[in-house]
Amino acid sequence: MTSKTGSKKSESKKTGAERKFRVVGTRPIRHDGWDKVLGRAVFGADIKLPGLVHGAVLRSPYAHARIVKIDLSKAEAAPGVLAVMTGADMPIAASKVLDLGEEVTNAVFASDRVMARTKAVYKGHPVAAVAAVDHNVALEALRLIEVSYEVLPHVVTIEQAMAPGAPLVHDDLVGSDIGERVEHTNVADHIRYEVGDPEAAFAEAATIVELECRVSRAHQGYIEPQNATALWHQDGKLTVWTSTQGSFSQRNSLSSVLMMPASSIKVVPMEIGGGFGGKIGIYLEPLAAILSRKCGHPVKLVMERRDVFDATGPGPGGIIRVKMGVDAHGVITAATADIRYGAGAYPGASINPAAVCVFACYRVPNARIDAYDVVINLSKTAAYRAPGSPQASFATETVVDEICRRIGMDPAEFRLLNATRGGDRRTDGPTFPRIGNVETVEAIRGSAHYRAKLGRASSPTKKRGRGMASGYWQGIGNKSTVTINVNNDGVVSLIEGSADIGGTRTSIAMQAAEILGIAAEDVHPAVVDTDSIGYTDLTAGSRTTYATGAAAIQAAEQVVEEMKKRAALVWETDEANVRFADGVFTNGAAKNQHLTFKELCGKLDTTGGHVSTTGVVNIRGSGGGSFATHLVDVEVDTDTGKVEILRYTAAQDAGKAVHPAYVEGQMEGGAVQGIGWALNEEYVVGDDGVMQNATFLDYRMPTSLDVPMIDTIIVEVPNERHPFGVRGIGETCIVPPMPAISNALRDALGVRLTELPMKPGRIMAALQAQAGP
Amino acid sequence: MTQAPLPKAHVRCQLNGQPVEFLADQHMSLLEVLREVLDLTGTKEGCNDGNCGACTVSMDGRIVDSCLVLAPEVDGRTIETIEGMAPPGGLHPLQRSFLEEAALQCGICTPGFLISAKALLEREPDADEHRIRHWLAGNLCRCTGYDKIVRAVLRAETAMAPKAAAGRTRRKKSA
Known part of the structure; x- marks a missing residue:
């Protein structure tokens, strides 16, 4: 276990114009924290x-x-x-x-x-x-x-389900094969995205790498x-x-x-x-x-x-084949992907987001993506953190690593050469807004970790390696409602409909506090039932701090507008003379007339009564997107196949980190979930179609002893779709760990592991295959 | 297959510093008694088979998974749960450091981690990072990646240390 306990957290890489913030970017104690450490929170x-x-x-x-x-x-x-x-x-x-x-x-x-x-x-x-x-x-x-x-008879693997004459999970399922109706099938959907002419480009490519990867179903x-x-x-x-x-x-x-x-x-x-x-x-x-x-x-x-x-629904397992070609300078000229996910017993295995994300980190002028949604006799899969992206990206990022080895190019240099930038088109069509893809690679390249030597293994039978990988999640916006009620004592209550899984009461309250010029503690957030607030979409898609935050900003701006009217009444002046900055209302037409937000709250009853506003947003399209690049050092015991994570650094674009501690928390938690998927976690399904490891003892998630401290670098490339530049950050962080670890194992051992989890038995088998018969 | 039910167990114990008396079905776990009979829902159920640590409580000073303790076994014992951790109106230094270090996201595992960490610091007030990770390996957290939890425990050690340091200084002076 490496100990970097004293290391400074979150090197922050700022890019672009800086708005001056008073509350956003600070680390207040979360509002619901007391109840949660006292055992009083009601789950x-x-x-x-x-x-x-x-x-x-x-x-x-x-x-x-x-x-x-x-x-x-x-x-x-x-x-x-x-x-x-x-x-x-x-x-x-x-x-x-x-x-x-x-x-x-x-x-x-x-x-x-x-x-x-x-x-x-x-x-x-x-x-x-x-x-x-x-x-x-x-x-x-x-x-x-x-x-x-x-x-x-049942089918529990993609091969079984797609075999001719396979037992049907649903006799009446009607599938779609690129729009064509198909009956008597387990393939619920086959979609295709195509741009340029990949075959012609492959024919001209200087180097081509193709890998077939297998990813386990993971809970x-x-x-x-x-x-x-x-x-x-x-x-x-x-x-x-x-x-x-x-x-x-x-x-x-x-x-x-x-x-x-x-x-x-x-x-x-x-x-x-x-x-x-x-x-x-x-x-x-x-x-x-x-x-x-x-x-x-x-x-x-x-x-x-x-x-x-x-x-319940875990994330889908899959078989993903990616082929990529580059020219003599290492510039990507073509790529294809064949993505097959096991949806479980009903259709819906997030194949579309898989297609959206599989090549999103790279400029690929000629591409074709085929994705298949296959039903099997296991519980229906559900969304799992950047749903669809980690499995497909595992294949892309390992192929990229093999290309770098083949052509002798540093993986950071390769990424900077080929990275998508704002204005580029994603393979599935949309044009990227301003994004921080290049910046996360640069952040890793500039990190202390990247510059540090790997060091010698702790014994002759152990080997060390380093790996890098990138990832993307587009995020969503959609509908949110926030109501703000202003109290006479200068404290406001903030009513919202977004479930708080990881501190979003606070990240949303902070955005309202920023506009109102008051402390985060003076905004009291409450998550209420569906009869008590306007429609609010779910806490998912990295949307809550971004979209419900935007609704909070809107509600707070309405409060400021109404309060300006009240100040004008107090000062018997025209509303246009009232200015508001840093929590203080001033009369531009008179000297020495100013009221703090709190002071003016005390005058609401005599200027027309209470103030209550509601912000309503419906943000279409992607949430602006967040990119990440991770770097990992591993040590492998070649006698046992056990992998130790020695050092881990995650860089991710947060746009603007509202509460940096909770941004780091998402990055750390996502990295460790990814480490689990990389090394241990899988559904072991018997011939009887029954999961054989359905306990936390046998479904082996990482414990505190299995991982080191996770170093984080918050990159801030403002999101042009949010007033403060905020990007949703909860999901991208689980995309890079699996390929980063496969790339590190390749570096350590000289063998490529293409199947998740990369458990000791698979590592030993790969080493034996390498040694030959 | 209907059998006459066993008589309920009459159990007396010390719970969070107070004497407590309750009746429980013979097959009930301590976790069930805490949550369903005594309304102490701060202790959480994550797996009910001793693998997640969310139901960790202290029994006679040892940490146990309360889902693996039968209620009748508790007779005559001293139990401490998350509800008994903070002084009235205040917070235990670990509770404070968990807030300050953002060591919780969803918060479901937090009571179990706090009880486990408290037991560690009572034994080893200067446990290092590796020792903390080793001690807490029986508590699963899926949100944080453990980084901030370990930092919070280290921070609590520092917060709890000044008394001891001051004590040492005084001893030096008197010597």
Whole structure:
């Protein structure tokens, strides 16, 4: 373990014009912090309600099975059991696209995933549920439900699913092959982007490298399991308390699956114990709702960890083939990608973002990208931090590294030569706005880490290597609402609908404080339910600090405008004479007339009453995009295949870091999640189609002992789409780690690992293959 | 298959400095009792099989995963949970340093980390980075990458040190 405890955090690389900030860029203590360190914060599973009862869910033990018969009679008769439900209690959802921001699905699939009706299509697929006086009575009742299954042949790999004559996950799935309708298939979608003439360019290329990479399905690994508590009111309305990344998208999904108006549903977002994309869709909420309707009590459901692995959506595994050609100077002339992701039991494996991101770091004049969305008999995948980008970028970034080795070019120089810049077109069409791709590479090249020697391995059987990789995530904007209520004492309350997973109450409050010229502590943020604030899209797509922050700025600017009118009344002057800067209103028409924001708040009651404003934004297109470049040093034990991360530096463009500590936190956390995916994490699925490592013991996420300190370099290239230049930064940071580590292992061992995770067995096999028979 | 249920266990223990008495089903875990019977929901459930550390509490001065302790085993023991960590109206130095170092993102693992770290600093007030990482390896955090958690523990060591340093100075003077 390297110890760089004393090292200074966050070398900051500033670029472009500087706006002077008073609050943005500082590190106040987060508003919800006290409750969270005292154990007082109320997460989803913590809720208590009068008359609350508890539920449990019976799940299919098979990956693929027809449900022949379900006998509920014994469970229904058991003492303490209040309600039992099956798929027959679920409304038939109408076909409708549910665009949940980072996840797109059809309401029919969303409904079927929640509870099987005629057949189970993944292990862990719910088939029945019980509500009872306590959780243990509910669990006992599950044992009394008799289900007869007809087990069907399953497909759990992309090869199995795409083989001729493969068993069909859905008999009636209609696929699309570049727009052509296809029946009787497991390939739900095949999309293609094409620019220029890649074949002709390859024919002229000086050097061509092609690799086929395999990436394991990996779980977000949030520590808090899914949970839902629902009360079906006697007047037909529904209240749901849940840990969700998006209360409004949750409401939309529930509306489509329960076939009731969205306005009849109130979703109350509880504190959420991690999401990373995995808490966008609905799982337990409709079941809790139907059980509540049947028994008349509020019903709480909490998922067990085994079921979280089996039955919620991890990120998809995939097979990705990338081919890239360069001219004699190392300039990229052509590239192609074939991207195949295993979506799980329903379509929607983020293949489009994969195509968007796969070549986004490089200028590629001639390109073709094919991407396939393949259904298999595992739980449907979900968004997982930059959904689709890490898997595809793993292939691109390892190919780039091989090209650099082949032509003898430094990987930073190669990136600077080929990096996309503002005004370039992304392979899928759109033109980049101002971006910080070049700047993150330059930041790494200028870092102490890059200049430091790798050092000698700690023993003769160990080898060291260094690797670099880059990554991109476009981010989204979309809809947000923020209301600001001004109190007479100069403190404002800020009401928002964005779930706070990692400190966004504070990063949003700070943006309002910046406009109002007050301290971050004098803005009191509150995340409220769907009846209490205007529509707000989910916390995902790196959008919250960016888009809800923009809504907060808008609301705060409205406050300033209204307060100027009040100052004009106080001073009996024209409103145009009132100026506002640094939290102080001044009368431009008179000397020595000024009021601080707080002083003027004390005069609101006598100048027309309270001030309350609402900012509403709907930002179309990408969120401006954030690029990252990471550098890693590894030491490999050639006797065991164990990899130690010696040193890690992450550089990322934050546009403008609102709260730098939480920007670093995202970069550090994303890097470590990526280290886990690189070295350990995978779904081990048996021949029976069942995951064999569905515990935190066997699904091996990094512990504190597995990683060093993560050095961060915050690059600030202002985002021209945000008033303060802010970019969303939560996702890009998981893209570079896997290829950076593969590149470091190549450097250390002279072998290329193309399959994730790069676990000891794979490393030993690669070393043995290198040694020859 | 219906059996007469076992009688509930009558358990007495010290909890966060106060005597507590409760009835629990024989199969209930300490975690279930804390959360469902005693309404102390600061202790979290992440896996219910002893692998994540979110339910860490102190039992007779040792840290345990409360999901792996049966409620009847608690009889006569001394239990400390996150709810008993701060002095009234204040914060424990670790709680303060976690806030100052931004050592939490979602916060679900935070109570478990704080209880574990407190136990470490009571034994080894000057544990180094490697020792802290080793000690905390039983607590999973998926958000932070551990960097800021380790820094927060180091910062708390410094915050808690002046008394000892002052003590040493006084001893020097008297000698």
